Amino acid sequence: MKGEDNRQRIIETALRLFSENGYAETSIADIAAQAGMLKGNVSYYFKTKAELLQWITQAREEQLFRRLHDGLSPDATAHECLEQFLRVTEASAEEFARVGCPVGTLCSELGKEDPALQPYASRILKALQSWLEHQFGRLLPAEAASEHAEHLLALLQGAAIMAHAYHDPDLVVRRVHTARIWLRSILIHEEIR
Amino acid sequence: MKGEDNRQRIIETALRLFSENGYAETSIADIAAQAGMLKGNVSYYFKTKAELLQWITQAREEQLFRRLHDGLSPDATAHECLEQFLRVTEASAEEFARVGCPVGTLCSELGKEDPALQPYASRILKALQSWLEHQFGRLLPAEAASEHAEHLLALLQGAAIMAHAYHDPDLVVRRVHTARIWLRSILIHEEIR
DNA sequence: GTCTATACCTCGATAGAC
DNA sequence: GTCTATCGAGGTATAGAC
Numbered sequence: 001m002k003g004e005d006n007r008q009r010i011i012e013t014a015l016r017l018f019s020e021n022g023y024a025e026t027s028i029a030d031i032a033a034q035a036g037m038l039k040g041n042v043s044y045y046f047k048t049k050a051e052l053l054q055w056i057t058q059a060r061e062e063q064l065f066r067r068l069h070d071g072l073s074p075d076a077t078a079h080e081c082l083e084q085f086l087r088v089t090e091a092s093a094e095e096f097a098r099v100g101c102p103v104g105t106l107c108s109e110l111g112k113e114d115p116a117l118q119p120y121a122s123r124i125l126k127a128l129q130s131w132l133e134h135q136f137g138r139l140l141p142a143e144a145a146s147e148h149a150e151h152l153l154a155l156l157q158g159a160a161i162m163a164h165a166y167h168d169p170d171l172v173v174r175r176v177h178t179a180r181i182w183l184r185s186i187l188i189h190e191e192i193r
Numbered sequence: 194m195k196g197e198d199n200r201q202r203i204i205e206t207a208l209r210l211f212s213e214n215g216y217a218e219t220s221i222a223d224i225a226a227q228a229g230m231l232k233g234n235v236s237y238y239f240k241t242k243a244e245l246l247q248w249i250t251q252a253r254e255e256q257l258f259r260r261l262h263d264g265l266s267p268d269a270t271a272h273e274c275l276e277q278f279l280r281v282t283e284a285s286a287e288e289f290a291r292v293g294c295p296v297g298t299l300c301s302e303l304g305k306e307d308p309a310l311q312p313y314a315s316r317i318l319k320a321l322q323s324w325l326e327h328q329f330g331r332l333l334p335a336e337a338a339s340e341h342a343e344h345l346l347a348l349l350q351g352a353a354i355m356a357h358a359y360h361d362p363d364l365v366v367r368r369v370h371t372a373r374i375w376l377r378s379i380l381i382h383e384e385i386r
Numbered sequence: 387g388t389c390t391a392t393a394c395c396t397c398g399a400t401a402g403a404c
Numbered sequence: 405g406t407c408t409a410t411c412g413a414g415g416t417a418t419a420g421a422c
Contacts, residue, residue: 006387020305021305022302022305022306024217024218024306025217025305025306027414027415027416028415028416028417029414029415029416037388037389038388038389038390039416039417040388040389040390040391040417040418041387041388041389043416043417043418044387044388047417048416048417049416049417099304099305100301100304100305104301104354104358105301105304105305107354107357107358108293108297108298108301108302108354108357108358109215109301109302109305111292111293111298111357111358112213112214112215112218112292112293112298112302113215113217113218118358121358122358122359125355125358125359126358126359129355147367147371150355150364150367150368151348151368151371153351153355154348154349154351154352154354154355154364154368155344155347155348155351156347156351157350157351157354157355158346158347158348158349158350158351158352158354159347159351161297161300161301161347161350161351161354162318162322162343162346162347162350164300164301164304165297165300165301165304165311165314165315165318165319166315166318166319171343171347174340174343175343175344175347178340178344196405199405220396220397220398221397221398221399222396222397222398230406230407231406231407231408232397232398232399233399233400233406233407233408233409234405234406234407236398236399236400237405237406240399241398241399242397242398242399
């Protein structure tokens with residue numbers, strides 16, 4: 001039963017290395033070394049690097065939604081959910097400044113490195129956007145909800161790009177701050193209703 | 194005098210390939226083939242790939258500001274300059290959907306592939322941000338100008354990420370549209386003055 | 387399941403003939 | 405200036421002993 005243990009350790013290690021160094025720049029040998037095994041062993045659990053990537057994107061998506069739902073009651077209001085998204089983003093400021101948004105950078109890299117693999121990454125972005133759209137949709141007409149979800153996600157994806165480019169975590173904090181004010185102005189009519 | 198000709202052709206080819214396939218994914222042999230020469234010849238003009246990158250980022254920055262100033266009179270108002278930025282971005286919608294923003298994706302890639310080279314890319318982003326800040330600064334207090342420049346650039350960088358992830362140029366058009374409305378609301382007090 | 391060895395490939399860079 | 409040949413490093417993936 002050592003097998004499942006190793007599988008898990010490979011996934012955790014690759015999850016970290018793919019986001020820190022990128023998919024292309026991370027070799028099987030790197031993953032094996034950091035996970036305390038040899039590369040032949042990694043290949044035993046994941047036949048190809050692309051197959052490993054699929055598991056990693058799956059794990060990333062689960063991690064993201066776990067963070068969104070963490071500390072949020074099941075009957076949280078839309079405003080609370082959206083605020084939670086801002087908090088999670090804000091809490092990632094240091095990470096964004098160091099390595100960028102794990103989802104956004106992967107979408108970007110795979111789009112050039114191997115377009116066939118890009119869907120695995122953009123799927124996560126799409127899921128997040130749908131979640132945001134759902135939250136806005138609880139308060140606003142569908143069209144406005146779609147518009148606002150796209151706007152908010154774009155704003156924070158851009159913040160991650162810039163924070164990474166400048167290695168400046170405060171930039172994320174400032175963009176979240178502006179987003180929070182914007183969010184209030186959007187929802188103000190619903191709040192006082 | 195064939196020399197300068199070849200130099201220029203290498204730069205133009207690399208400019209295109211770096212943005213279409215990324216820096217890491219573009220080999221010297223690729224550049225040579227597309228430029229109609231052999232890789233030994235590319236190495237003759239640019240000793241290392243990193244040296245070539247420096248020239249490419251320089252060319253990219255010049256191209257960007259050329260587009261910003263194109264068709265803009267020297268005494269254009271701040272509002273006209275900012276509108277020009279939106280127009281240039283909108284005109285890049287198809288490119289963004291295909292390969293992402295050439296500047297943003299390069300910042301992102303180099304941040305992971307080779308952090309020592311990242312400054313060459315983020316320099317361009319910074320220059321653009323400074324230009325935006327200058328335009329806002331002609332109408333608003335310094336603090337607001339800084340805030341708005343960062344906000345606008347983040348919004349459109351994020352739009353590029355998402356448009357690339359989804360291969361959807363319309364997303365850029367929608368984000369520019371929203372940015373345009375936002376811009377009017379920001380500058381409305383100056384307009385009517 | 388684990389580890390070693392290796393086949394096979396691509397790349398950046400260089401040396402040297404022309 | 406141009407082209408060929410090649411070196412050495414580093415990568416994925418696999419075969420096979422243990």
